[in-house]
Amino acid sequence: MSESAHSAPNIAPAHPAHAGHGEHAPQSFFHKYLWSTDHKVIAMQYTFTGMALGIVAAFMAYVFRMQLAFPGMHVPGFGVVSPGAYNALVTNHGSIMIFWVAMPVLLAGFGNFLIPLMVGCDDMVFPRINRLSYQLFLLSVVVLVASWFVPGGGFGGAWTAYPPLSAVAKYNLTPGGATLWLIAVALEFVAFLLGGINFITTAMNSRAPGMKAFDVPIVVWTIVMASILFMSSVGPLIAGAVMLAFDQLIGTGFYNPNRGGDPILWQHLFWFFGHPEVYVVLFPALGIVAEIMTVFSRKKLFAYKIVIYTFIATGALSFFVWAHHQFVAGIDPRMANVFTVTTLIISIPIAEMCFVYIATLYGGSITFSTPMLWALAFMVEFLIGGVTGIFLGASGLDIFLHDTYFVIAHFHYTFFPIAIIGTFAGITFWFPKMFGRMMSDKLGKIHFWGTIIPFNFIFIPMFFLGSAGEQRRVYDYRHFPELARPEFQALRIMATVALLVMLAFQLVFFYNFIMSMRRGPKAPKNPWKSNTLEWTADSPPPHGNWAEMPTCYRAPYEYSVPGRAEDFWPQNEKT
Amino acid sequence: MIERWIASASSYSAQTDNLFWLITIIVGFWFLAVEVMFFWLMWRFRKRPGVPARYITGKEKDLKRWINIPHALVLVCDVVIIVAAVRLWVHVKQTLPPADETVRVIGQQWTWTFDMPGPDGVLDTPDDIHLADELHVQVGKTYHFLLESKDVLHSFCVPAFRLKQDAVPGRTITGWFKPTLTGTHDIQCTQMCGLGHGIMRAAIVIETPEQHAAWVQQQAALAASAP
Numbered sequence: 187m188s189e190s191a192h193s194a195p196n197i198a199p200a201h202p203a204h205a206g207h208g209e210h211a212p213q214s215f216f217h218k219y220l221w222s223t224d225h226k227v228i229a230m231q232y233t234f235t236g237m238a239l240g241i242v243a244a245f246m247a248y249v250f251r252m253q254l255a256f257p258g259m260h261v262p263g264f265g266v267v268s269p270g271a272y273n274a275l276v277t278n279h280g281s282i283m284i285f286w287v288a289m290p291v292l293l294a295g296f297g298n299f300l301i302p303l304m305v306g307c308d309d310m311v312f313p314r315i316n317r318l319s320y321q322l323f324l325l326s327v328v329v330l331v332a333s334w335f336v337p338g339g340g341f342g343g344a345w346t347a348y349p350p351l352s353a354v355a356k357y358n359l360t361p362g363g364a365t366l367w368l369i370a371v372a373l374e375f376v377a378f379l380l381g382g383i384n385f386i387t388t389a390m391n392s393r394a395p396g397m398k399a400f401d402v403p404i405v406v407w408t409i410v411m412a413s414i415l416f417m418s419s420v421g422p423l424i425a426g427a428v429m430l431a432f433d434q435l436i437g438t439g440f441y442n443p444n445r446g447g448d449p450i451l452w453q454h455l456f457w458f459f460g461h462p463e464v465y466v467v468l469f470p471a472l473g474i475v476a477e478i479m480t481v482f483s484r485k486k487l488f489a490y491k492i493v494i495y496t497f498i499a500t501g502a503l504s505f506f507v508w509a510h511h512q513f514v515a516g517i518d519p520r521m522a523n524v525f526t527v528t529t530l531i532i533s534i535p536i537a538e539m540c541f542v543y544i545a546t547l548y549g550g551s552i553t554f555s556t557p558m559l560w561a562l563a564f565m566v567e568f569l570i571g572g573v574t575g576i577f578l579g580a581s582g583l584d585i586f587l588h589d590t591y592f593v594i595a596h597f598h599y600t601f602f603p604i605a606i607i608g609t610f611a612g613i614t615f616w617f618p619k620m621f622g623r624m625m626s627d628k629l630g631k632i633h634f635w636g637t638i639i640p641f642n643f644i645f646i647p648m649f650f651l652g653s654a655g656e657q658r659r660v661y662d663y664r665h666f667p668e669l670a671r672p673e674f675q676a677l678r679i680m681a682t683v684a685l686l687v688m689l690a691f692q693l694v695f696f697y698n699f700i701m702s703m704r705r706g707p708k709a710p711k712n713p714w715k716s717n718t719l720e721w722t723a724d725s726p727p728p729h730g731n732w733a734e735m736p737t738c739y740r741a742p743y744e745y746s747v748p749g750r751a752e753d754f755w756p757q758n759e760k761t
Numbered sequence: 762m763i764e765r766w767i768a769s770a771s772s773y774s775a776q777t778d779n780l781f782w783l784i785t786i787i788v789g790f791w792f793l794a795v796e797v798m799f800f801w802l803m804w805r806f807r808k809r810p811g812v813p814a815r816y817i818t819g820k821e822k823d824l825k826r827w828i829n830i831p832h833a834l835v836l837v838c839d840v841v842i843i844v845a846a847v848r849l850w851v852h853v854k855q856t857l858p859p860a861d862e863t864v865r866v867i868g869q870q871w872t873w874t875f876d877m878p879g880p881d882g883v884l885d886t887p888d889d890i891h892l893a894d895e896l897h898v899q900v901g902k903t904y905h906f907l908l909e910s911k912d913v914l915h916s917f918c919v920p921a922f923r924l925k926q927d928a929v930p931g932r933t934i935t936g937w938f939k940p941t942l943t944g945t946h947d948i949q950c951t952q953m954c955g956l957g958h959g960i961m962r963a964a965i966v967i968e969t970p971e972q973h974a975a976w977v978q979q980q981a982a983l984a985a986s987a988p
Binding site: 269270272273342343344346348349350351354357358359443444448449450483484485486487488489490492513514515516519520522523526527530531533534537538540541542544545547548549550551552553554562565566569570573574576577579580581582583585586588589590650653654655657658659660661662665666667668669745746747748753 | 763766767768776777780781784785787788789791792795796798799802803806807808809812813814815816817818819824825827828831832835836839842843845846847848849850851852853854855870912913914916918920921923924925926927928929930931932934946947949950951952953954955956957958959960962
C-alpha cells in the first residue's frame, strides 16, 4: 500500500487539523456533509441525489403511463398531458434513470462507499477530485432541472437525441431545453470521468497489505471495470456532443446533410458509448449480487477467476456491438450481418457468468434474507432481459421489433434489475455498515414482494404489445386503428395499474429506510458474518475507516472451509 | 400467433413470424431450464439445521461439466439463430428483387406523402399520383420504395408487412415489399420526429388488380378534371 494514498485525506486543506486516523475534531455540518472529502459522505451524497432523482423519474413514469392507459385524462398532480409534454417526459425519464439514477447510485454511490472499505484503505487516492466529482454532478442536476423550465419546455427528442431533430430548433421546438439537456449530460460525464480516475487508482494502489489482485472482492472488480469501460467509451460521445452543441448554437452542419454533414454519424458516436454504458451500470449490480449470494449461501463463489474473465470478455465485446441499435437506420445492410454475430457472441461470456452465479448456490446453506431475495430476484428477472435481447440482436427479426414496446420491455428487464433490484439489494445489505443500524427484515420483505410482483405485470404486457407492432414514443394509440383495439388498451391499463401498485409499495421502503436509520437496532460490526474487509470496520466506519489498518491474508469468499469452527473466515484474520 | 394480433400481409411476414417462433423456442428452452434449475437449487440448498454448506472450489471436474456442457450448447444455439437471422435479413434488406412498380415515400414533420405511378405504371412521369397519408398498392406485385425525408429522421414502418426502414434526410433509401393480402393497414412513423410524432400515421391500402386499376383511373380522372 502506498504511503501517499494513506496520507491523502490528511493533506487536504479542508481538514488541516487531522493528524491521525480516527482522531478527528468535530466538524461543522457544512464541512461534514457538504464540503467533505470523506469517501463515505460523498457516497451518500451521490446515493441520496440519485434516489431523489429516482423519485422524479418515477413521477414522470406515473404521468405518461396514466396518459397511455387513460388518454386525454387530467392526471392527478400533473394535468392533461400534451404531446410535447409526453415527449419531454419519456425523454427525461430515460435520461434520468440511466445518467442520474443508475450511474450515481450503483457506480458512484456504491463505488465510493465500498472501494476504500473493501480494499482496506482510509479514503480515495484523490479525495478533493472526488469532492469535485460530486459537485459537478450536482451542477449537472441543476442544469437538467433548469432545462424543464426554460421557454419551449424540456427536451423531447428521446434520450438518444438523434439529430437533425435534436440539432435544429425549428424541428424540435425546444432549443433551450435541448441545449441544457446536452450540457447536463456532458457535465455528468465529466463528473464520472473524475470519479472513475479515483476508483481505478484507489483499487490499484491502495489495497491493504497482502491483498493481491485476485483477493479483491468481485464488486470492486466490477466497479473498476465499469469505470474503465465508461472512460474508454465516453470520449467519442463527448466529441459528438460538442459537435451537436455547435450545430444547435452556432449553426454548424456536422449532422446536416445539406452542408456535408451526416445525421447517422451521431448514432455511431452515441451507441459506441451507449452500448458499453449498459455494462457500466450492469457490472456494479452484478458485483453486488455476487457479494450477497456468497454471504447468504455461505459458499465460495463458484469459479471466482472465471467470473472475472467473463466480465473482461463482456466488457471488451461491448465495444463491437453498437450498430445493432442501427440495423434499420440506413447503414449499409451488410454491416448488420457483422453486428448480429458480435451481438450474439456476447451471450457466451454472459451465459457462462450466469451459470457460475447459479452454480454458487449448489451445496450452499441459503438464508432468504431481504438482501438475498433481491439478489436472487436479480438473477431471475435479468435472465428475461438477457434472453429477450436475442430477439433484438437477430437482425432479421429486429426489422420488425425495432423501436417497438418489445424493446422497452426488454431493456426494462435489464435496467430494472440493474438500477432498482441491484440498488435495493446493495442498500439492504450494506445499510448496517452505512448507518450503523439494522433495517427491518419484515418490512424489507413486504417491500420486496410489493415491488417484484407488480414489476412483472408492468412489463410482460409490453412484450405482447411490442410483438403486435406497437411502436414507442406515441402518446395516444387511438390514432392507429391496428393498435387501438380494446384488448391492447386493456394491457396498457394493466401495466399502468401495476405501476401504481409498485409505486405505492415504495413508501414501505422509504418508511423502513428512514425509521431504521433513526431507530433501528444498533448494528454489530459484522451482522451477516461476512469475510470482506468493510465488515471489520466499525458500523458506521469513522472518518479514516479503521484505527488500525487491516492486513489481508486470503481470498474474499472462504466460507464453510472444512475444519474451521466458524463458517466464515474474514480476510484480515491470520488464522 | 403473431398474425392474430397483427395481420401477416407481405411475402416475408410469415418468415419473420417463423424466426420469432424459432428464437422463442430456443431461448424459451434455456430460460425454463435455467429458471427451473435456479429455483430447484434455492429449495434444495435452503438452510437446514445441522447441514453446513459444502466447500466447493469450482475446480471439481464432475461439477464443472454442469457449466461447460450447457455452455457449449449455448454456442450451438447462437449459430442456429445467427444463420436464421442473417438469412431473413439478406432476403429483406440486402437483396432487391426486380420491381413490378416503384413508389416514392416521403416523410416530413408530421405526415407521409406518397408518389405512385399513374396509368402508365411508371414513376416520375406526368401522370403520377401524389397523395398524402394513403399509399395504394396492388396485391401480388413486387414494389420498390424510394424512401426520403425532408427534415428529420423518420421511420417507415408497416407492421403488417414486418417492415421498417428509417428515412434519412439527404439520402434516398431503396427497399422492397410484396403485399400478399388485401386490406388496409397502418403505416407508423417509428422514429422520434418531434411534437407530432405520435400522430404521424398513414394507411397502406392493398387492393385486388381490378380495384387498383379502377382506383388509378379514378385518380387520373380527378387529376384531369382539376383546373
